[in-house]
Amino acid sequence: MKAVIAREDVGRLLAIAARRDELHVPVLDGGGGRFVPLNAEDPVPRDGLMLNGSSARRPPKEVLFAQTAPLFAFELRRGDFSIDELPPEAATKVLFGVRPCDGRGFRVLDSLLLGKCGTDPAYASARQGSVLVGIGCGRPGSDCFCTSVGGDPHGTDGLDVLATDLGDALHLESLTDGGEGWLRAIAAAVDSPLTPANPETDQRCREAHEEARGRVPRHVDLEPLDAVLERAFDDELWDDLAAACIGCGACTFLCPTCRCFDVQDEVRGDRGLRVRVWDSCMFREYTQEAGGHNPRPRRGMRWRNRFYDKFRWGAHDGQPACVGCGRCITHCPSGVDLIDLVERVVESGGAA
Amino acid sequence: MSVPAALDRHLRDLLSSGQVRCVLGPAAGCGPRGTAHLARTPEAVDRFELSPLACANVLVHLTSEEARRDDARRPVAVLARPCETRMLNQLLSERAIERDELHVVGLGGCRGVIDSRKLRERLPELRGFPEVREEGDTFVIEGEGMEPVSVPRNELLLDRCSGCDISEPLFHDHTFPLADAAPTSAAEAECAPEPSDEGWDYWADQFERCIRCYACRDACPLCYCEDCVLDRLRPMWVPRSVSLKNNTAYQLIRVLHLSGRCTACGECEQACPVDLPLLTLARKMEQEMRELYGARSGFDPEGRHPMSVFDPNDPEGTDFEEQGR
Amino acid sequence: MTRMANPYVPRRARIESIRDECGGPRPVRTFRLAWADEPTAPFDFLPGQCVELSVIGVGEIFLSIASAAEDGDRLELSVMRVGRVTSALHALEEGEIVGLRGPYGNGFPVAGWHGSNFVLIGGGIGQAPLRSLLHHVLAHRDDYGRIQVFHGARSPEAMIYRDELEAQAASTDLDVYLTIDWKMGDDGPLDEDAREGWPRVALDDPVTTEVAPGQFRFTGFVPQVVDAVSPSCGDTIAVTCGPPVMIGLAVQSLERLGFRPEQIYTTLERRMKCGIGLCGRCNLGPQFVCTDGPVFSQQQLLALPEAFA
Ligand code: SF4
Ligand code: SF4
Ligand code: SF4
Ligand code: SF4
Ligand code: SF4
Numbered sequence A: 001m002k003a004v005i006a007r008e009d010v011g012r013l014l015a016i017a018a019r020r021d022e023l024h025v026p027v028l029d030g031g032g033g034r035f036v037p038l039n040a041e042d043p044v045p046r047d048g049l050m051l052n053g054s055s056a057r058r059p060p061k062e063v064l065f066a067q068t069a070p071l072f073a074f075e076l077r078r079g080d081f082s083i084d085e086l087p088p089e090a091a092t093k094v095l096f097g098v099r100p101c102d103g104r105g106f107r108v109l110d111s112l113l114l115g116k117c118g119t120d121p122a123y124a125s126a127r128q129g130s131v132l133v134g135i136g137c138g139r140p141g142s143d144c145f146c147t148s149v150g151g152d153p154h155g156t157d158g159l160d161v162l163a164t165d166l167g168d169a170l171h172l173e174s175l176t177d178g179g180e181g182w183l184r185a186i187a188a189a190v191d192s193p194l195t196p197a198n199p200e201t202d203q204r205c206r207e208a209h210e211e212a213r214g215r216v217p218r219h220v221d222l223e224p225l226d227a228v229l230e231r232a233f234d235d236e237l238w239d240d241l242a243a244a245c246i247g248c249g250a251c252t253f254l255c256p257t258c259r260c261f262d263v264q265d266e267v268r269g270d271r272g273l274r275v276r277v278w279d280s281c282m283f284r285e286y287t288q289e290a291g292g293h294n295p296r297p298r299r300g301m302r303w304r305n306r307f308y309d310k311f312r313w314g315a316h317d318g319q320p321a322c323v324g325c326g327r328c329i330t331h332c333p334s335g336v337d338l339i340d341l342v343e344r345v346v347e348s349g350g351a352a
Numbered sequence B: 001m002s003v004p005a006a007l008d009r010h011l012r013d014l015l016s017s018g019q020v021r022c023v024l025g026p027a028a029g030c031g032p033r034g035t036a037h038l039a040r041t042p043e044a045v046d047r048f049e050l051s052p053l054a055c056a057n058v059l060v061h062l063t064s065e066e067a068r069r070d071d072a073r074r075p076v077a078v079l080a081r082p083c084e085t086r087m088l089n090q091l092l093s094e095r096a097i098e099r100d101e102l103h104v105v106g107l108g109g110c111r112g113v114i115d116s117r118k119l120r121e122r123l124p125e126l127r128g129f130p131e132v133r134e135e136g137d138t139f140v141i142e143g144e145g146m147e148p149v150s151v152p153r154n155e156l157l158l159d160r161c162s163g164c165d166i167s168e169p170l171f172h173d174h175t176f177p178l179a180d181a182a183p184t185s186a187a188e189a190e191c192a193p194e195p196s197d198e199g200w201d202y203w204a205d206q207f208e209r210c211i212r213c214y215a216c217r218d219a220c221p222l223c224y225c226e227d228c229v230l231d232r233l234r235p236m237w238v239p240r241s242v243s244l245k246n247n248t249a250y251q252l253i254r255v256l257h258l259s260g261r262c263t264a265c266g267e268c269e270q271a272c273p274v275d276l277p278l279l280t281l282a283r284k285m286e287q288e289m290r291e292l293y294g295a296r297s298g299f300d301p302e303g304r305h306p307m308s309v310f311d312p313n314d315p316e317g318t319d320f321e322e323q324g325r
Numbered sequence C: 001m002t003r004m005a006n007p008y009v010p011r012r013a014r015i016e017s018i019r020d021e022c023g024g025p026r027p028v029r030t031f032r033l034a035w036a037d038e039p040t041a042p043f044d045f046l047p048g049q050c051v052e053l054s055v056i057g058v059g060e061i062f063l064s065i066a067s068a069a070e071d072g073d074r075l076e077l078s079v080m081r082v083g084r085v086t087s088a089l090h091a092l093e094e095g096e097i098v099g100l101r102g103p104y105g106n107g108f109p110v111a112g113w114h115g116s117n118f119v120l121i122g123g124g125i126g127q128a129p130l131r132s133l134l135h136h137v138l139a140h141r142d143d144y145g146r147i148q149v150f151h152g153a154r155s156p157e158a159m160i161y162r163d164e165l166e167a168q169a170a171s172t173d174l175d176v177y178l179t180i181d182w183k184m185g186d187d188g189p190l191d192e193d194a195r196e197g198w199p200r201v202a203l204d205d206p207v208t209t210e211v212a213p214g215q216f217r218f219t220g221f222v223p224q225v226v227d228a229v230s231p232s233c234g235d236t237i238a239v240t241c242g243p244p245v246m247i248g249l250a251v252q253s254l255e256r257l258g259f260r261p262e263q264i265y266t267t268l269e270r271r272m273k274c275g276i277g278l279c280g281r282c283n284l285g286p287q288f289v290c291t292d293g294p295v296f297s298q299q300q301l302l303a304l305p306e307a308f309a
């Protein structure tokens, strides 16, 4: 289904969406933006809504893969304990305003967290039935390179609905059954602001897609990379490449496809929670064993792990696990540039 | 060549004579901002960049685990702006580094550096590393395929530079004047920030946003403990889960561990991926230390630290005496 | 052991008994467990598989099982006290309840090893998964050929399973080669007294250190003992587990003796969290030690990054 909505009516659409499901939208928050829940009775944050311009600094990953998630609750007794399983997420989550790269990011997360070995129940229940309403990027951010990793500023992979910004209106198109159901339900609401698409809006849509593709600012040729990575693991180059990195992990915390986590027990009195909390493979402690051994003691080794994970090991469906959102580049405090690193790795030819 | 010829020659000589094992300094990073660069060979000196836009957290690399592993004794040369010599002083006073491991190339006549985030916000269409000229009270930015743009200095200066009161290195082995150096203008001195008196609500809003990536700690040149209490699991001082309570505890521990040592360099704030105003905290702390103990970190390489010495005249010393101790 | 809907939730297990295996700064204790709610329900797993053991309120650790499924409704875990969770575990007493989930990992491919001889090479706590394998093999003694067990420790006091191994050697068709570090004990260099009854490996001499039938004692590093004993590689599977340095040198020794990479197996250790391939912590390149391992053949490891780190 395709539909069009006037720009000034987006607030009404969100109000309808929020009445039906648990709605999350990207807003400016003083820290570059993130997704927050929007209740039906909340006023839609007019200036703060991040639907034009570029992506929210914090990817929507955290809505479905919470940074801190309880795995279960427990109660301690003398020499014993009991466990309370927590009820799974019931509400259907709708994420409105997901950038296409972040939509693909969920595909990567699915492959990691609903994987061959195990399933993370908290992610699975949050993901169950979720509707990802994407918004194309008319003005890609300064380090976006989605088109180099198989994406597009209006890419549809991973999304359920794609919205295209036509300036005075948004053009909405459903891409999956879930998206179709959601869009029909919105259209069927008594106060629905949706109007049918027409050949003219279709045409404007295509033009917007074409134009945006040309505006993606950065590019990198990944074609030669895999062959080099095949040889480059034991190369000297990694310590050099990571020389400016301070190991802060900001890149992994902002990445829509990183999923490393830690598990900890947090107790108050005789009750507690076992929680999973995001962690980062850029930290030395990440692989530090209690006995003292650390298989990845140097920063260069940790960088190498992240790099291989993004471009070789984590790849699925022939695409890298990096979706080209550019966040790790823009927000690295040390000016480490992933694209520059790809190029330097390729240049090195894996000379080992 | 990106640094003045005389400096270039000096750095190459240091390396080729084996006097230092490497040179640490700023270089152009990705896009319009700087990165730290470590030159081990004379050829690698080419990459250094002294443009006010090439501002990077250079000193954190002196005390990092990687640096400690590097063959220890031979000195490192550091290209240091005046505020960075203050940090070096602080590191020396803590004996985190030793004077004979260090060859300080001070950069004199500093008028401040550009905050690349502010620049990006001002000129989002900027690509690559632009030319920057200083003309009076403006920076003239010449980007790839762009007309030159003039921006008032105080709109782009890094927060730590507004209100900075040192323009010459506090000490050095060699010094070089930065090109175009001029005394700080009156207009700039005026925009020195007032220490914040924001209340708890303001800080709660900020800490709530923290994602506990620990970048602020990892970026701090003074957070060099090999075994940081914040990583420790036994006891776990701050639970890992992210909540206002835990985030606040995390920040307070971090800040307290730096009280009296922090030089308000602002690297923590620069590193924070979600823009917490950490320099505001740092400045507040600096101000308190000054008022309470008359102490100012980083001005004396032999300096004793107000928080690690006992003096009966300390404000809280009186309390102890009254209690009969 | 069935997997529950929430794979992170452990089941309650009761500590039936606790055995001190060794003392010193890193003591080892063996915990014998039964399911708390169904004390006669069996534990079903392969030798070399692992479990996640919880001291609820403190945390969870990933451990190789030290017993074999032939033990039926009891499971044994040998735990060295090195960190937070292991310290809490050592403080528990018989009758107390811990959390248990698993089994995890691949385990040894014993089904394909019928008829083989075994060379088992362990150091310190690394002997635990080898014990699991040994118990399994001894329970099906007729299915396998010659068995040679090499086991090293820093000092006689730090050696786990010593009595059990010597008893097994005395009662079964099994050769046991025990060795202690020739220099270091827990409190510094060992003096002659402490080495009483533990002769030096004499690399050029024939082995003359049999203290009882099938029981040999040495002073030296495990791989040196392997060199000295020179087990034959014909129809033999070698399994080694222990500190990375020991594994590396043991593999070199085996290769010198003619073992091919597909005959050599290792169980790897990494820092673990989830145990089920989700948290990303234990990766060796694209594989996870917790699910694809912990047992790998040398042939597999040669193709995996960081396998020898
Ligand atoms: S954000 Fe930059 S400095 Fe921090 S860990 Fe990542 S690459 Fe290193
Ligand atoms: S690696 Fe960097 S560019 Fe790629 S998806 Fe992650 S944050 Fe985005
Ligand atoms: S990387 Fe592509 S899809 Fe992602 S924000 Fe940038 S332009 Fe949009
Ligand atoms: S301002 Fe921040 S980074 Fe600088 S010394 Fe103080 S706490 Fe450390
Ligand atoms: S850098 Fe910012 S987000 Fe990260 S821990 Fe520090 S304050 Fe929190």
Ligand code: FES
Pocket (backbone or CB within 6 Å): C271, C272, C273, C274, C275, C276, C277, C278, C279, C280, C281, C282, C283, C288, C289, C290, C291
């Ligand atoms: S322990 Fe979590 S992936 Fe292996």
